[in-house]
Amino acid sequence: MIVLHGRKVVGGSTQGEALVTKETISGWGGIDPQTGTIIELRHELRGQSFKDKILVFPGAKGSSGWSSFFHRARLAGAAPRGMIFNKMTTKIALGAVVTHSPAVTDLDQDPLKVIETGDWVEIDADQGIVKVTKRQERPAG
């Protein structure tokens, strides 16, 4: 297990399977809030949903509708279970706050290098701790 230390953005604890992208994400025009699916045309995650996943990504881009689209994803039950990101912006700070899911940033190792899609991730946001169990180390089933 790998342990990362960072800073709380939104408090609480959660765990789930990681969905990792090295590309920034758009809210308005970038996701379908009803399903949590990435819809941006040239995005590497196009067609994949972050619903109930721990979303690991560099940060937010695009329209100022970012927060309201993640807000709507929460109301539709399609929000990510947690968020881990690198680049702090107002879009992502407000978006994380209104998504109400535990979120952390400023980690001591680059989460985009340490965490891969399918890894199991536990977040204790109040302590700023992220624990990563690599997919191949996870017991089968």
Add this chain to the structure above:
Amino acid sequence: MRLTNSEKAMLDGSEGRAVQKAMELLVRYGEALGAERLVDTNNVCGAVTAPSPWKLEIAKKRGVEYGLHAGFSEMNLDSDEVINVPRVKVYTCQLIQQFGPDTASLHDGSREMLDLQKQADGFFGSRGIHIMATCTPYQVGNVPVKGEHCAWMESSAVVYCNSVLGARTNTEGTESTGAASLTGKIPYWGYHLPENRFGTHLVEVEVPVEDMMDWGLIGYYVGEIVQNEIPVLRGQISQPELIKLKHFGAAASSSGGVEMYHIPGVTPEAPSVEAAFGPRQPVQTLRYGKEERRIAYENLNSSAKDRKVDFVMLGCPHDSIEQVWQAARQLEGKRLHPGTELWIHTPRALRELADRSGYTKIIEEAGGHILSDSCPAISRMMPRGTRVVATDSAKQAHYLPAITGVQTWFGSLKDCIDAALTGTWSGGLP
């Protein structure tokens, strides 16, 4: 976060439940950012009026009859408790919203939603929110002064506010602008701090950037490379006007997340390249030449295959009166191709000017329409059966295919007017 005594009083409920909820949200948001304090603002541009099926759903879930209070509480204050919307405390404008009943004959949008938009205009107007109903508040009188602290949404307006006007705003959202309108406060973070406003990337412009299409292409290319950072442009740039910087910023904030840029000798915080970077060294120097221009053009046209154009969309960000006139001039005495629709989007206040000056008549006699308040990407409304769109907007070409699944051609105004008159796309990169 350090709060002043009056901010603490708001948090304690001394100014009522709505202000208390607003302050609670600002504290959560400020702490998420790592902000040390709030700053006063008397210029808020937000999004409160637009009706939607999901806002009606919120009202139903909360068991309330009149949904506007419930919608505002949830989407503008992040509160599941329904709070009666009070009058706003500071200067607050509504940005782009949904179309109203005057567009009912043009698309398949629900009549209920069009009527609800009109109802919401009156409701929020009575709370002191000015229904500018445009993505370009700076075109209809909201022109903040250099150094003024603002709380604006709308990425294309934010980048204009910071870069061209030298006022200070981060990219806010529906919830933070809702809270700012009731408190006159916003986190003092990011672009509010002078030290965060210096350039990060130098862009050496090696092909001439002159017309509207050039400005869209360079904005789209630079935004994708620099993402959230602050580009400084130098080289073969001719003196831009408002409409060119409007297009450049909208493109750069769509492909990346550019909230500020400098053009030395043009924008107010950059009398020189040295001043634009201040104490910083450029982290990267990019070249914008023929090849980069071609890449931007191809990326913007990546969704388009069929040359038969159903719908031509102009006015993203909303057209200036000069742009409406440019379109009218090219349409005068001509007729659109049967089966091809043309919508030109401009703020309602400028629509009044277009009517008065006779431009609306010219456009309508050619078979086109002038619309206000919204756009196809925001409203998802287009003429019935639209499969292929042509637009002169890099922003709309970026978003429309993803949001609605239509193919979208990007080109010059002339390419778009030609497509409207012939029904066929014949644009290309000159």
